[in-house]
Amino acid sequence: MGALLMVVSSPAAEAALRYYPIAPDVRLNVRSGPGTTYRIVRVLSEGSHVPIFCQKAGQTVTGPYGTSNIWDGIGVSEYVSDTYIQTGSDGYIAPFCA
Template sequence: MWKYFNVRTTATVAAVVGLVVAVVPGTASAAAASAPGTVNTAGSPLTVRSGPGTSYDSWRTVADGAGVTLLCQTSGESVTGTYGTTKLWDLLSNGGMVSDAYIYTGSDGQVVNNCTYVGDEPASKKNPRAANGAINWAFQRYGSSAYENMCLSFVAQAYGWGGSGWNTAEIGGDWESSHGYLHTTGIPPRGALTWYHNSTGQGHVAISLGEGKVVSTSVSGQVGVAGYTDHGMYRGWSVAYLPAAW
């Protein structure tokens, strides 16, 4: 979680020395659920990505000097930027990630909680893609209307399958519930499948980005980011286990 020495405050040398003494590498010092930050790239827009690395999909930018809200932080690709070199990546309030090397937070360390990832699916049916890879696949289709009424196929393909093997998301959610995989409390962790009832009886499913955000079909008629309860009739979340997938 350390960056090479490039302190973000105008503190005196004595204060900086005190800060260095107080922080122990590898120690989690964050406890906040969210924190403000400011983009500082010295001019260029900052790329917001689907995951914690420059190989993940670029889906929007944030202007230099813009204010952002950090929801959680996670370790990823090492990046050198305005504030030194760091492996720390920030999940923003819109669901995308940026390198902390370009975000002024008043600290060179972690300022919010670790991003929580969903647990592994059973080894008997491992997904071809892991959580960040699935989210990246979904973001590559951001804004597409081609997956309307295909939410279950969308999440199955995101995780690397040809299809889910279930006829509807309602059936899938029922299976997760009856087999003890459906959690009805807590905010869905990153990579979880979030399940819903709907008015047609077909149900709905999305992929959690963590901290209350999902990437999903049927966000204003296309693939987009929404709050995990925005769809209504929320059922709960599960690990990304698709036992009938092919």
Template sequence: MTSTEVSTLAAKRYAVHPDYRVNVRSGPGTGYSVTRVLPYGATVPINCQRPGEWIAGPYGTTNLWDNIANGEYISDAYVYTGSSGYVAVRCS
């Protein structure tokens, strides 16, 4: 098992807004390719967070992007974290 898989198993899971199927991207912005689409009612781990493109969503406007797996990001504007700031370490 890789260190990324271990951190994913240990990471707290957060709810994605239930009314959206969110695009998962290869980087922190809409200019990055879509790697998959999350289903309605998904929950995701947040392994780390990094700044990127500003996005307006159901949980506000933010430039934070959540790393949910190796090379996979979603905008924090679609994830209910209970905070408008960082809830995980910054991605290196």
């Protein structure tokens, strides 16, 4: 059973929350864990933007923005490969997921 993502909300956290665009012309699978073997929980439509609450190492994936094993936690038990998110970095930009 996968770990749950805890999201704590406060006025300061809400104001600081940034949304990142997914790669152009991509419908992106959101997975229940950090890899393509995890079940798809939903699909993001083209032009979507996502918050990144935390990040976790997982399966290595190649996408429009390179090759990486970083997966972005965008909701409770919702992960997308960082290689499909335009963060402006090849490394971690958020805290590690629990």
